[in-house]
Amino acid sequence: MKSYISYVLNGILVFHLFITLLSFYSLFTDYTGWTNYHLLPFGYLLYTILWVGVCKKNRLISLAYLLVSLLEIGAKLFLTKSTIGQVLGDVLFPANLIFIAIIALLYNLIFKSPVYESK
Numbered sequence: 658m659k660s661y662i663s664y665v666l667n668g669i670l671v672f673h674l675f676i677t678l679l680s681f682y683s684l685f686t687d688y689t690g691w692t693n694y695h696l697l698p699f700g701y702l703l704y705t706i707l708w709v710g711v712c713k714k715n716r717l718i719s720l721a722y723l724l725v726s727l728l729e730i731g732a733k734l735f736l737t738k739s740t741i742g743q744v745l746g747d748v749l750f751p752a753n754l755i756f757i758a759i760i761a762l763l764y765n766l767i768f769k770s771p772v773y774e775s776k
Contacts, residue, residue: 662766666712673705693744700748716768719760726753
């Protein structure tokens with residue numbers, strides 16, 4: 658039972674690493690001048706670092722992942738007219754909601770929280 662959780666978490670980590678490395682590669686290969694969209698690789702890097710903390714089963718880091726995702730959703734919803742809002746709202750928008758749902762569904766198994774049953 659625990660093995661599939663580690664496979665899921667490590668698979669998501671591989672996805673984060675791949676998207677981060679790809680974005681840094683494209684940052685340096687397609688560089689024509691600095692724009693706000695050059696901040697995207699650093700957003701991916703932040704998500705990757707936080708997901709490493711989730712893989713190490715740190716509750717505080719998983720809460721930080723949730724908060725960063727909520728800030729991204731807020732930027733996507735409320736700052737759509739500004740360029741910085743468009744950049745910050747497009748980091749991992751649909752994927753991070755799926756990752757948060759995975760953390761929520763597997764919370765007790767990931768963090769080994771005791772499940773209390775009513776008597």
